[in-house]
Structures are given as structure tokens and as C-alpha cells.
Amino acid sequence: MIQETIVTTQNSQGITHIAPMGIHVDGENFIILPFRPSTTLNNFLETKVGVINYCDDVRVFAGCLTGRRDWPLKPAQEISGKVLECALAHAEVELIRIEEDATRPKLFCKTLHTVNNAPFKGFNRAQFSVLEAAILISRLELLPLQKIESEIEYLRIGLEKTAGERELESWGWIMEVLNNYKRKTVA
Structure with missing residues (x-):
């Protein structure tokens, strides 16, 4: 199954990147397939951690794809990373394995910590x-x-x-x- 999420990653200088991404759910873990080149891929390779944000505010999805990437963040709880303040839930993940591909490598990520931040009230x-x-x-x-x-x-x-x-x-x-x-x- 693929879920539409917002992935937040940081580089070693602590600069956060926010990207909408369809991720593959593998039990409690995730497979992320960023295209080359991408900041998300570079950040995962550099720091080995990221956050999967579950968000119902579609402005974040549309905003990131239209040049609006400045969304309020808060610190992750178990990793060095950031969580979207508007995330209803999030999973803090660690990169455990890479399946190389010239166009779209597969990043296998293990869930380290999950949090429910607010109730989901449904989509329209x-x-x-x-x-x-x-x-x-x-x-x-x-x-x-x-x-x-x-x-x-x-x-x-x-x-x-x-x-x-x-x-x-x-x-x-x-x-x-x-x-x-x-x-x-x-x-």
C-alpha cells in the first residue's frame, strides 16, 4: 500500500527539508523511493533518519509542490529531526538498508517511534x-x-x-x- 505523506529530513547542518511523498508501507516499516537527485535522498544518506508526517492540511502538499515550503515545525522526540506542527500523527524512522537504483533507489526505513498528535476527523x-x-x-x-x-x-x-x-x-x-x-x- 502507498500512503501520501509529508517526509521531513535534515542535513548534518540541521536544515530541514519538507517533501510530499508517496511511501510504501511494509508492516511497521516504510520504503521510500525518492528520485535522483533529491534533497530527501541526500539527507537520508547523510543523517540516516527522517520523519513520516500524516497530515490532513492539503496546503502543505500543494504548498511544497508550488514553492511554499516554510511550514511550522517542532522537534522530533527520539531522533534529530523535525515534525510538522500540523501533523496528526508521525513516525520517526531510521534508514536501515538501501536498494540502489540509478533513478529511484529504495530506502528501507525502520520505525523507531510513533506519535498521535491530534484526532483524524476525516477527509472531504x-x-x-x-x-x-x-x-x-x-x-x-x-x-x-x-x-x-x-x-x-x-x-x-x-x-x-x-x-x-x-x-x-x-x-x-x-x-x-x-x-x-x-x-x-x-x-
């Missing part, structure tokens, strides 16, 4: 729409623009029916990136 369709749209814009260079636009139009239905302020703000960021991309590719 707008949150799903924003999450899926954010994934689509992360693939602008990989998918045909027509496919992205048709999926965005479908996702807009759920957004318009159930969105709150957070979802509308996130959607606006995503549409800004999509419109800028379209202007560049048409020009």
Missing part, C-alpha cells in the same frame, strides 16, 4: 481533489497536458462541492502553476 472530497491535482502538477513534464487538464476538470467537481478555505487556497496555488506552465509551453 476537496482534500482528495487538491491532493490529486498536486500530484498531477508534479508530473507536468511527464504527462500529456490534455490528460492533466481533463483530470483537473473532473477533480474540480469535488472541490467546488466540498471545499473550505484551505482547499480553495491550495487549489489556487496549483492552478497558478498549471497556468504558468501552459503559458510557457504555448509561447
